[in-house]
Amino acid sequence: MDVEEFAGLLGPEGQTVLEAVRGHTPSGELAAATRLRRTHAPRLVAAAMTQARLRQRAAAKFGAEDAARMYFTANGVEQATRTSVAAHRAARFRRLGVRRLADLCGGIGGDAIALARAGIDVLAVDRDPLTCAVARANAEALGLADRIEVRCADVTEVDTTGYDAVFADPARRTGRGRTFDPEAYSPPLSWALAAARTAPFAAVKVAPGIPHEAVPADAEAEWVSDHGDVKEAALWFGTAPGAVRATLLPSGDALRAAEPPQAPPVRAVGRFLYEPDGAVIRAHLVATVARQLDGGLIDPTIAYVTADALAPTPWATAYEIGDVLPFGMKRLKALLREREVGNLTVKKRGSAVEPEEVRRQVKPRGPNAATVFLTRVAGAPTMLIGRPAQGS
Known part of the structure; x- marks a missing residue:
C-alpha cells in the first residue's frame, strides 16, 4: 500500500469498502473480494482487505475497540508499543509534570495516542510518508488530532527545544531482520541517547536484552512485563540515575533498587519454589525478592528462589x-505414570532439554496435574516436581 492507496481508503468509497469487509473471516475473504470488485476498483478492495486483516492482528495490542477504528501498516503493527505499556509510560511522563513531548520515531502513533490521552501535547515525528499518513489518520479517528501533531521528517534534524520531554524509539530492524547492534538501530542508539539528554525528561526504548553494563550511568533502566511477559526496556533520563526498575502490568507494581543488591545465599530446596517475573530477572532484582521472601537461590546461576514458607508476592509465582x-x-x-499425571507443565531454566521433548518421552496420561522444573541445584541437573501453591 502506498500513500495514494491509503488516501483512497480514507475517502467515502474507501470507507464503504472498509465497512463491507469488517469482521470477515479468512474463509470468507475470497467471496467478499469477488463481490466488491464488481463495483469497486480492485486495488481499493485489496487495500481494504489488507487493512481488515491488520486490524484483526492489532486488536491484541490496541484492544478491539481502538483497533477497529485505527489504520495500520504491516510494520506498524509489528513494531508498535502495546497499549498497556504505552499507557504506563505516558502516566510516568504525566506524573513528572510533562505537558509537551517530542515523540521521535513515532511510527503509526501508538505511543502518541497514549501520551495524548494522558493530557500531553505530542509532536510525533517519522520519516516515512505512509507511516505519517497513517499516524495522522489514527489521531483523527480517535479524536486526538488537537493534541497530536504529526511531522514527516528526519528525526535527527528536528529541533526539540522547548519540549518538556523526549521519547525515542529507534527501529531495531533492518532489511535483513532484527539487529542486536545498537549502532545499527535507525537512528543509532548513541544519537537517541544524545537527543534524550537535551530535554528535562526523556525515555529511550531499547531491547529487553540490553546488558546492564551498556546502561549509561545517568540513566534509570526499566523493564516492563505485561501479564508475565517482558515487553520492553526503556532508559529514563531525569528520574533516578543509576537505578533499575521492574514494572509489572496490569497492576503497575514497581520494584526499584538504587544500586545492585547483594547476591542472596544459595540453599537447599525448601517446600516452596518461586519463579520471578521476567522483568524482575532482567532488572537483576531477584536478590531483592529473595530477601523479601526470606529465601535463597537453588543455584548461584539460576533465577529460582526457594523458601520454607509461603508468602504473597507480586514479583514471583509460587509452587509447592x-x-x-x-x-x-x-x-x-x-513417577508421572504412578501418579496418573496427564496435565503436565514443563518449565526449564539452566537445562538444555526442551519441554516438548520431555512430553514426547514421558507421554503423560491420567486425570492429575503436575509441574516439572528442569534446572540445576547446586550445579547438578535436577528435576523439581510440584504444583502451583494454593493461596499464592
Missing part, C-alpha cells in the same frame, strides 16, 4: 515442591 530428584527421563516417566 513435593519431589527433588536427579535428572532422569526414565525416573520421571515412572
Whole structure:
C-alpha cells in the first residue's frame, strides 16, 4: 500500500469498502473480494482487505475497540508499543509534570495516542510518508488530532527545544531482520541517547536484552512485563540515575533498587519454589525478592528462589515442591505414570532439554496435574516436581 492507496481508503468509497469487509473471516475473504470488485476498483478492495486483516492482528495490542477504528501498516503493527505499556509510560511522563513531548520515531502513533490521552501535547515525528499518513489518520479517528501533531521528517534534524520531554524509539530492524547492534538501530542508539539528554525528561526504548553494563550511568533502566511477559526496556533520563526498575502490568507494581543488591545465599530446596517475573530477572532484582521472601537461590546461576514458607508476592509465582530428584527421563516417566499425571507443565531454566521433548518421552496420561522444573541445584541437573501453591 502506498500513500495514494491509503488516501483512497480514507475517502467515502474507501470507507464503504472498509465497512463491507469488517469482521470477515479468512474463509470468507475470497467471496467478499469477488463481490466488491464488481463495483469497486480492485486495488481499493485489496487495500481494504489488507487493512481488515491488520486490524484483526492489532486488536491484541490496541484492544478491539481502538483497533477497529485505527489504520495500520504491516510494520506498524509489528513494531508498535502495546497499549498497556504505552499507557504506563505516558502516566510516568504525566506524573513528572510533562505537558509537551517530542515523540521521535513515532511510527503509526501508538505511543502518541497514549501520551495524548494522558493530557500531553505530542509532536510525533517519522520519516516515512505512509507511516505519517497513517499516524495522522489514527489521531483523527480517535479524536486526538488537537493534541497530536504529526511531522514527516528526519528525526535527527528536528529541533526539540522547548519540549518538556523526549521519547525515542529507534527501529531495531533492518532489511535483513532484527539487529542486536545498537549502532545499527535507525537512528543509532548513541544519537537517541544524545537527543534524550537535551530535554528535562526523556525515555529511550531499547531491547529487553540490553546488558546492564551498556546502561549509561545517568540513566534509570526499566523493564516492563505485561501479564508475565517482558515487553520492553526503556532508559529514563531525569528520574533516578543509576537505578533499575521492574514494572509489572496490569497492576503497575514497581520494584526499584538504587544500586545492585547483594547476591542472596544459595540453599537447599525448601517446600516452596518461586519463579520471578521476567522483568524482575532482567532488572537483576531477584536478590531483592529473595530477601523479601526470606529465601535463597537453588543455584548461584539460576533465577529460582526457594523458601520454607509461603508468602504473597507480586514479583514471583509460587509452587509447592513435593519431589527433588536427579535428572532422569526414565525416573520421571515412572513417577508421572504412578501418579496418573496427564496435565503436565514443563518449565526449564539452566537445562538444555526442551519441554516438548520431555512430553514426547514421558507421554503423560491420567486425570492429575503436575509441574516439572528442569534446572540445576547446586550445579547438578535436577528435576523439581510440584504444583502451583494454593493461596499464592
